[in-house]
Amino acid sequence: MTNVVDPADTEHRFRRNGQDLRVRVAELDADGERGHLLLFGAVADGCLVRVHSRCLYGEALRSQDCDCGPELDKALDLIQAAGSGVLVYLEQEGRGAGLIAKALGYRESERSGADTFTSYEALGYPADGRTYVATARALAGLGLRSVQLLTNNPAKVEALRQAGLLVTPVPLRTRALSERAREYLEAKRTRRKHWIPTDSPPWASDEHNEDHGGRPYAVDAVGLAPGDNVRPRPGHAPDLIGA
C-alpha cells in the first residue's frame, strides 16, 4: 500500500441512506492491484470487509446483465448497519482485464453462446485475472487479525487467509436482474466454485412482493464459522450473486 496521505487526515462524514458514518480513505497500489480502502467507523477485529472489483456497467449504469451494483449496495447496507467495516474498491474492471475485454467477452458470448469465462479464454484473456495479495496484505496492515468477509468467492477468502487473517466468510445474496445475470451466476458457481446459495425463489419472481422480515432489504447474509465449507445446493436457477 502506498499512502502519500495518512488515512487519519482524510477522515470525514459519509452520508448514505440517511445515515452518517465516519470514513477514512487509504490508497492501494501494489503488485498490480490498484484501488482504495474505505475505512468506515471504528474498524476493529471481526469487522465486516468487502473486497469489490469495479464494474462500470453494473454500478454506475445499473446494467441488469450482472449484479455488481446490487451486491455493492448490500455490502454497504451491512457495513452501515454494523456501524463499521472496510470496503476495498479495486480497479479491476472486467475481472482485471478491463472494459474493452469485458465488451469483447459479452460480444463473444452473444456469438458463441458460451459462458463469460469460456469467452475470455477464447479471446486469450485469463478467465479471471484478479489477484488479492496486496489487498490482503493491506488489510493485515490495518492491524486486523480477523474479519467477516462479505463474499461468495473462495479465492478472496483464501487470499486473506494466506495473509494470516482469520476469515469468516459471509455469503452475499442478491437477486439476479435478468436471465443473462442468472447465467453469469451459474457460470461463477460451476466455473469458479463460487458459493451461490440456491434456496430462494426463482429469479423471475417478483422481488418487490417479498417479505423481508425486518432484515435489510434483499440482504441475506449467512454467518459461517472459520473453515466452514459452503457448497452449492442442488437445483437450478440460482438467483444469488457471487463476486
Ligand SMILES: [Zn+2]
Ligand atoms: Zn458487473
